[in-house]
Amino acid sequence: MNHVLCGLAANAALPFELVERLISVADADIAEDLATRADLSHGQAVALAARVGESAVRLAYEGRLTAADIDPVAQPQAALALLDEGAGAPAWARLFAADPEVERREKLAACPGLPLAVREMLAADRDVRVVAELALWTSADTAVRLARHPHAEVRRALAANEATPPDVLARLITGEGLPPAQRCLVCDVEQTPFVHDSECPRLDCDLRSGASCAGLHESTVLETAGLALQNPATPVEAVVRFADHPSVLLRLHLAARTDLPPQVGARLAGDPVPGVRADLAGNPAIDDALIRTLAADRDPDVRRSLAHNPRVPLDVLSRLAGTVKLGPTLLPRIATASPAEVEELARSSNPAVRMLLAERRDLPDEIRDALAADRDARVVKSIAPHPGLCERQLRGMVERHGVQVVAKVAANLGAPPALLEDLAQLLPPVRKALREIARHSNATGPALLACLADQRARPIAAGHPALPPPVIVDLLADDDWQVVEAAAANPSLPPAVMARLVPEPSGA
Template structure:
C-alpha cells in the first residue's frame, strides 16, 4: 500500500503543528521518491511560512520548481547554474533574470537548452543562438514555440524533417509557408501541414489521395472544399472517416451520410459533432455506446423544448442524453430521477438540484448500479453517503467518490482509509472533513522516526 503522507500533506485541514513536522521531516527516513513526492505536495499549500518555503526549496528540486511557479521564490533566491530547472520555472512565470535566457541558450545540457527554447518572450539574442544549435531536438522545440516570421521561414526549409514538421505545427506559421510544406518529401511534414487550420483549404485538398497518415490529418482540416470532404467520406481507412466525423467544417448532408457508415468508431465520433441534427443523434444513441455521464456538445446546446422532447422519448438511452445536463428545469429533472430505467437515473443522479429524499429513493430502487452517480452529487448529505458505504456490494468507484466528497462522515472516511484501493485511501486522507485526530494518527503511523 503506498504511503498516505503525500495525500495528508495536501489536506487543507492539516494543523500548523503537523505541517511543520512534515516539512521538517520530509526527507528523514523516507525513500527518496516518497520524500520528493511529499515535498512537492507540501509546496502547493497556501499556508506555508517563509521559513517553510525556504526549507522545502533548499532540500527538494521538485518542490523548488513548484514554489517558483507559485511566485514564492524570486530570481535572487536561485543560482541559475546550480539549479537551472528552478530558474527556468521562474522564467516561465516572467520573474526570471533577463540575463538567464542567453545563459541557458549555451548551457552544456541539451535538456536545459530545450526548456529555454520553449520559453515565452524569448529574447532575440537567445533565440538566434538556439536556432543555430547543434542539436536538431533543440531547434525543433524552438520551431514549435517561436513567433518570429524570419525564424519560421528558416525552419520551414531546415534540412532536418523533424524541424520542418515542428514548424508546420506552429500556430504562427504563415499560410504561404504551410502551402510550400504541403509538397514536402517527408510524410510527417505533409501530415502536419495538412492539419494546420491556417493552411489554405484549396491547397490542402490536393493531398486527398496522399499517404494514409496525411489523409487522416487532412480530414481534421476545418476549411476544405465540400467535394474534398465528400471524397474523404468514402476513404477506405475508418480512421480517416472517423476524423472527418468530428470535423466542424462538414455540412449536414455529409453528417447524414456518415451516420450510415458501418464503422463503429465513425459513428462514435459523429455523436461528438457540435452540429449533428438532434433526430440523427437520438437514432445513433441506440447503436453507439455513449456513456450516461458524458455530456455531448449537441446536448449541451439543446434548448428547453428539445430537452423536453428528449426526456419524453420511449428509448431510455435517449432520455439518458437529456439527463446528462446539470441545468435541467426542476420538473424535468424530477421526472428523470423517477425514471424506471437505471441508465437514465444513473445519468441524472449527480444533478445538484436533487434532494436527499430523491437520492435515497434512487438508491433504494437501483442500489449499487447508481451508487457512484449518487455519491457524485455535490448535495448528497453525509447520511446518504454512509448508506452507500454500508450497503454491499459497494463499487470501488463509489467508495472512491465518497472518499473525496466534502460531506463524507468520519465513519465513511474511516472505511475509505481502510480500503485496499490506493486511490480511495488517498482521497480520504486528503479530505478536509477528516477529523484532526485521524490526520495526526496518519502522520504518526506513516512518518518514520517520531
C-alpha cells in the same frame, strides 16, 4: 520514502512552525509536496530551495521564487524554469545560449519572449535539437528564416508551430520556393537507404519508430506534412491534396480539419478506412447532407463519432442513440439543446435518448423530476447526480432500481448524511458507491468507517476530515502507503500528533 512526512507536507492544517521544521529535515520527496503548499511563504520557499536544490525548479514554476533568489550558475535548471515562466533575468538568456550543455540550450530555445540576438544564436546552434526546439516555439519572423534551414528536422518542427506564417507552412508541405533539405536525423547517423526497425534493440538509438531515409528524408517529410495538417494556421488549399494520399495517418489528420471544403469531405466519406470516416464524422465543419450520409455508415465507430458532433441534428442523434452504445456522457449537441428541444427530448419514447438528456445538470425542475421517476434504470442512473433532487427522490431511486443506481445516487452532491450512511451499510456492499461516499463532503464518520473496508475507497476515506481522529491516527500505520499518506494529509489529524511525527532538526 517517508510516507507519513510526505502526507504531512501536503496537510493544509499543518501549523506554520511545523512547516518550518519539516523544511529543515526535508528530502526530495517531502520537498515535492511542500513546494505546492498554498500557504508557503517566500522565506520558506527560499529555505526549501537551499535545503533541497532540485525543489527550486518546482518552486520557480509555482511562482514562489524570483530572479533575485536564483544564481543561474549554481541553479541553472531553476533559472531556466523562471525564463520559461517569463520571470527570469534578461541576461540569463544570453548566458544559457552559450552554455556548453546542449540540454540547457534546448530548454532555453523553448522559452517565450527571447531577445532577437539570443534567437539568432540559437538558430545558428551547432546541435540540430536546439534549432528544432527553437523552430517549434519561435515567433513568425524567425520561423521565416528557419524555413530554409538545411536540416529536415528543423522544418518538421516549424510545421507544428502555429506562429509559422501560412505561406511558409504551405511551402513546407510542397517544397515550392525552398531549397531541398540536405540532412535528416536518419542520414545524420546511418548509411542510406535505411529503415529503422520498430523493435530496435540498441539502447543508444534515438531515432523515432519507423524513421527512414533513402536520400530524400522520406519519413521526416511525411511527418512534416502530418504536423502541418494538424496546424490550424496551414492554409486548407495546401492540404486538400492529401485526400487520396496512401498514408492513412495523413488522411486522418485531414478529416479532422475544421476548415475542410465540402467536396473534400465527400471524398473522405468514402474512405475505405473506418477511422478516417470516424474522424470526419466528428468534424463540426461537415454539412447536414454529409452528416446524414455518415449516419448510415456501416461502422459503429463512425456513427458513435457522429453522435459526438456538436452540429448533429436531433432527429439524427435520436436514431443514432438506438444503433450505437453511447454510454452516460453529455454529448455536445445535448448540452446546447434549446428549451423547446429539451422538452422534446424528455418526451422521447426511446429511453436511450432520455438517458442522454438526463446527463445535463441544468434541467428545469419539472423535467428533472420526471426523469428521476423514469421507469428505465439507465435514465435514472444518469439523472441521479442532478442538483436539486430531494432525499425522498433519491431514496425512491434506490428502492426502485437497487444497485444499478446506488453509486450515482451517492455521487449526488446534495445527498444527505443519513442517506450516505444507509448506502454505505448496504449488503453486499456496492463498491463504486463506497468510493463516491468516501469523497462526499456530507459523509459522516460511520459512513466513512464502512468505506475503509473497501481497498479502493480506503485511501480516499483516510483523507476525509469527517473521519474520527483516533481512526486517522491508527491509519498512519496502515500497510498501504497511499492510506498512510492520505491519513497524514488529513486536516483533522490532531496537531499534537503532527508535532510528534515531525522530527526535530539535527542539532536542535
